[in-house]
Amino acid sequence: MRESVPGVNFSKTTPTPLVEPYVGVLSPECCKMIGLDLGKVKTEEEKKMLAKLLSGSELFEGSKTSAQCYCGH
Numbered sequence: 001m002r003e004s005v006p007g008v009n010f011s012k013t014t015p016t017p018l019v020e021p022y023v024g025v026l027s028p029e030c031c032k033m034i035g036l037d038l039g040k041v042k043t044e045e046e047k048k049m050l051a052k053l054l055s056g057s058e059l060f061e062g063s064k065t066s067a068q069c070y071c072g073h
Helices: 028-033 044-055
Strands: 010-012 066-068
Antiparallel strands (some): 010 066
8 A cells, every 4th residue: 555645755764674685786887976996895795785785774874764755657
């Protein structure tokens, strides 16, 4: 069931963590735009943390999370 959010474009919320997030594909150009140096992500543990951060399963320090209203296409 959809919830109506009259008069707003987003709601503050907390993401639902994924069980085992993984990175399927990364764009080097996009990583560069956000300042992500993939050369520093070397160990398996660092790769797992990257997947958690990019999926919202773990949050970057100072994150303010929200869900946007979907208006169709």
